[in-house]
Amino acid sequence: MTIIQDYLSGLRLASRSLKMTTLIYVINLLFALALAIPFYGVITNAAHGSLQVNKLLEGFNYTAFQEFTDSAKVSIGLLFKEGIWLAILYLLLSIFMAGGILKTLDNGAVFKGKEFFANGSKFFFRFLRLTLYFIIIHALVILIIWLPLSIIITTLAKNAESEKALFYAAIAGAVLHLLIIIYLLIVAHYTRFMIITEDTTKVLKKIWTSVKFVSRKFFSTYPLYLLLLANLVLLILVFKFLSGVVGMTTGFTIFIMFLLQQIFIWSRIWLKIWIYGSQLEYYITSPHAPSC
Amino acid sequence: MKCKKIITTAFFTCMLMLSVSFSGNSQALSPRIVNYDIKVKLDPVEKIVDGTMTLEWKNPSQDTIRELHFHMYLNAFKNNRSTFWKESGGQLRGKGVDTKDPKTWGWVDILSLKTPEGNDLTSSIQFVQPDDDNADDQTVASVKLEDPVLPGESLTLNIEFRSKLPKIFARSGFSDNYFLVAQWFPKIGVYEPAGMRYAEKGQWNCHQYHAHSEFYANFSVYHIEITVPENFIVGATGKRISEKTVENGLKQITYLAEDVVDFAWTTSPRFIVVEDKWKDVDIKVYLQPEHEQLALRHTESVKAALEYFDAHLGPYPYSTVSVVDPPFRGLGSAGMEYPTFFTAGSLWGIPDELRLTEMVTIHEFGHTYFMGILATNEFEEAWMDEGMNTYFESRIMDHTYGKGTSFVGFKKFHYDDKENQRLSYTRLLYPKIAESTRTSWEFEHGGYSSMSYNKPATMFMTLERLVGEETNEEIWKTFFEKWKFKHPCGKDFINVVNEVVTKNYGTGFGENMNWFFDQTLSGSEVCDYKLLRIKNNKLTPPKGIDDTGGNKLIYKKTEYENIIYKSSVVIHRLGEVVMPQEVLIHFEDGEEVIETWDGKSRTKEFSYEKPEKITWAQIDPENKIMLDINLQNNSRAIKPERTVFKKHLIKFLFLMQNIFQNFAIFI
Structure with a gap:
């Protein structure tokens, strides 16, 4: 199969996953609301009925913004701490849901609530281990890229005639980092597919198999992922354009923006499923060595 | 005191007029107390500036001057004992320095100081510390004169000096082959006659170089000849008069700056x-x-x-x-x-x-x-x-x-x-x-x-x-x-x-x-006024005993024909600074009242009895008092507009949803 065929297969799987997408969207919304509702209380209280805050309706006002955040900073600080715990919880929940999502896609995107949660539960600890391994690997990558690069940047800062060289060094580091992250994400995805399809608990071994698989088929797996990421870029561009057109200055436009934002979030989740679907399709249909 | 001031002013006026012929070519705009004629050569490898200077200083006072004070600014960078270094910790303007590198340090030496008659005053140079007790600070030098300078008279000195420029971390110095040559030569301090600024008697105003302080100097005329390698480009205070190539791949550029208080220059290829x-x-x-x-x-x-x-x-x-x-x-x-x-x-x-x-x-x-x-x-x-x-x-x-x-x-x-x-x-x-x-x-x-x-x-x-x-x-x-x-x-x-x-x-x-x-x-102290409270209380009919008619009767149960509100706005002065204030009060029928207040008392209440309630009020509606440290607490509305909060609620919600989803990207 070609990359395009896998890309379209993923789309077909994603289009059959609207219920699953909506379930994840609702969970995402509930988590965000758990912070947003107290946030609303914080900002209304911190304003103390001041008229100055109204300057933030028409657009941005630096003085109003700074003085307002100063008066709200203690409460927002508490909310931030709460947000960190919620983010960790959401991460765990995402690990949990990954098992359900992938197994559903593996079964032709036939969504059954009970099976979704049962598979989430079944693969949770395997995927948790996988996530921890990748956090460690990512930390090592950061060290490998940024340690020598920071030495280069420090040396340049001491010796270079112009700051231009520093800027390019930092950009080069950031691009390299991004390319490696993408590679690691692809490896992580295929490792999950292997765990799901083979129902294995040998996570470390599968990481290594996945590295070999992705590297051997680098010119298929990498461009496929980039093509799928292009969907997200397109979605962001369309959203930016629409939000620029609508603005947020009246009750009505605020409501329209709310709808657009929620459509954006829903679409992001749907695109994620599309990515999984296409990659899984590629994995299943490509001749690959069974677990060894 | 007044008489002394008049004499001083008259004296300055005469000096100003005389100064037209004292130095420089064009009509003097300033008293031109000093005339600096400096020939200087930069060694870009050693980061050294060698100079010879003819200084002509005019006694602007009615005092007899027996001692001169000079700024020796570059000695601030001589070692970590200087007042500048102690105050800055060797780090200013975001740049620290490598103290082990000998090129880091800077200094200025007076190699010789002579009168035109040949009297050598070099040995009379002493470092003084008018601002602190730091005996190691060498940023102000005092020179004892053999022949005093009488009121209105001038003194000429020939000075040879050598300045080692520091690696730049504060204002002047070098970075590779870029040079910003400032505070680089022995510069005479300001002699303030009695009556000038805060001077009660004639005195040298010549402070040490401090980390955060900048400068104070006489109006002068600078005639400066700068010698640098031919490929170096030079910029400086004042007007470029000439440029010529000299032997050994060098060039000489001459600048004239009149009625200025300082002279700095830069060069780099x-x-x-x-x-x-x-x-x-x-x-x-x-x-x-x-x-x-x-x-x-x-x-x-x-x-x-x-x-x-x-x-x-x-x-x-x-x-x-x-x-x-x-x-x-x-x-x-x-x-x-x-x-x-x-x-x-x-x-x-x-x-x-x-x-x-x-x-x-x-x-x-x-x-x-x-x-x-x-x-x-x-x-x-x-x-x-x-x-x-x-x-x-x-x-x-x-x-x-x-x-x-x-x-x-x-x-x-x-x-x-x-x-x-x-x-x-x-x-x-x-x-x-x-x-x-x-x-x-x-x-x-x-x-x-x-x-x-x-x-x-x-x-x-x-x-x-x-x-x-x-x-x-x-x-x-x-x-x-x-x-x-x-x-x-x-x-x-x-x-x-x-x-x-x-x-x-x-x-x-x-x-x-x-x-x-x-x-x-x-x-x-700070200025901070706060609009504490707006109250709208419905006026109730009188109750109890009414003896206005001579007899003690119970008020009959009546109602006002129209509802009347006793409304008030209460303001607190939270800071110690007192500023006159205006307060804008807005009623529900659109009527607006501007009240003025001297701002002195700790609290102030403005009260009204009207059929309309106050809907909002604002202290200093034109934002005149920019010193008020909190403008947000200057206003208050009874029913604040909620749209702005809704806008930020949904923005925050969207942000959180995206952050959570970004976390999920790693899954």
Whole structure:
């Protein structure tokens, strides 16, 4: 199969996953609301009925913004701490849901609530281990890229005639980092597919198999992922354009923006499923060595 | 005392007139106390400047002078024992230094000091420390004279000196082959006769070099011949008179600068020179090649500043402006002013919307007016230079680049220079850190920049809005015209304010404006008024015993024909600073009432009995009192508009949803 065929297969799987997408969207919304509702209380209280805050309706006002955040900073600080715990919880929940999502896609995107949660539960600890391994690997990558690069940047800062060289060094580091992250994400995805399809608990071994698989088929797996990421870029561009057109200055436009934002979030989740679907399709249909 | 002052003034006038023939070619604008004729040669490898100087100094007083004081600024970089080093910790303007590298250090030595008659005074040189007890500080030298200088007489000295330039971390020095040569030669201090500024008797005003202090110097004429390698490009204070090639691959450039308080120069083989003109003023920008695309941002902001100062303060009296753009590793010299010559600061790729280059350029140019033409004492009254200049900087920035966007002009994130200055003061963790009138070395823990730049600038904004634009304009023009080339002090400015405000308003602001400056300049307390409460209580009919008819009867149960509210607005003065206030009160039928209040009492209540309720109220509706450290608590509405909160609620919700989803990207 070609990359395009896998890309379209993923789309077909994603289009059959609207219920699953909506379930994840609702969970995402509930988590965000758990912070947003107290946030609303914080900002209304911190304003103390001041008229100055109204300057933030028409657009941005630096003085109003700074003085307002100063008066709200203690409460927002508490909310931030709460947000960190919620983010960790959401991460765990995402690990949990990954098992359900992938197994559903593996079964032709036939969504059954009970099976979704049962598979989430079944693969949770395997995927948790996988996530921890990748956090460690990512930390090592950061060290490998940024340690020598920071030495280069420090040396340049001491010796270079112009700051231009520093800027390019930092950009080069950031691009390299991004390319490696993408590679690691692809490896992580295929490792999950292997765990799901083979129902294995040998996570470390599968990481290594996945590295070999992705590297051997680098010119298929990498461009496929980039093509799928292009969907997200397109979605962001369309959203930016629409939000620029609508603005947020009246009750009505605020409501329209709310709808657009929620459509954006829903679409992001749907695109994620599309990515999984296409990659899984590629994995299943490509001749690959069974677990060894 | 008064008689003494008249004599002093008459004496100065005579000196001013005489000075036309004393030195320089053109008509003197200033007293021209000193004439410096310096021949100097740069060794770019050793970072050494060798110079010979003929100094002609005029005794501006009626005193007999037996001792001279010289600034030896570069000795601040001689070792870690200097007062400058102790105060700065060897780190200023974001740059630290490698103390093990011998090239890091800088110094200046007087090799010989002789009279034209051949009397060698070198051995009489002694270092003195007028500001502290640091015997290791060598930034001020005293020279005992064999023959005293009589009132009005002049003294000529021939001096040989050698200056080793430090690696740049504060204002002057070198970075590779970029040189910013400032505070580089033995410079005579200011002798203040009795009656000048705060001097009760004649005295040398020659302070040590401190980390945070800038300078104070005589109006002088500089005739400087600079020798550098042929491939080096040179820029300097004043006018370029000649340039010629000499032997061994060297060239000599001669500059003449008249009626200026300092002379600085720069050289580097990497400079690109961009030239422009405003009226008869030649503008030159000495740019790093990688910053060539920023040339227009420099020249346009210089022209904007020239135009604005010309219209709102006074004409620019010099014929040149030179802007130096330091290299990345020489940024320790950026943002520093010298007469007709200053260093700006820019970075490659800096977006047009981030107007740091413009702000620094306009700010440093503005100093020419305050430390240059007015020539205030920056050691003792930094607010007069930095504060006044920062205030004008924000006026020019807002005028040129737009209110609300002049400093940062991105579509969704923008603010102007005035906001930036005000908030830099009002958002301080401790805005009472110091009075602005301290000498510059007395500020501690970051107080210098806040209290010399931002608080005085905010104070001037408040003054402008209190007295009105027209009166404010008159104040500044009068002050400049009266005191240019005369070294005014703080009280001279306040006297001008009092004079103009009293002329225009009588006693409308009190007997004078001292109350304003006593609180905001000499005081460290803050201004903060808060609109505490709005109440609307329905008036109830009378109850109980009514004996208005002679008999004691129970009030009959009645109702008012119309509902009447007893409404009130309560204001608290939270800060110690007292400012006259206006309060705007808005009723539900749209009626608005403006109340005035002297702002003195701790609380103030405005009450009304009306059929309409008060819906909102605002203290200082025109935002005149920019010194108020919290503008948010100046207003209150009974039913605040919720749309803005809803907007930010859904923005926050969306942000959180995205953050959570970003976490999930790793799954």
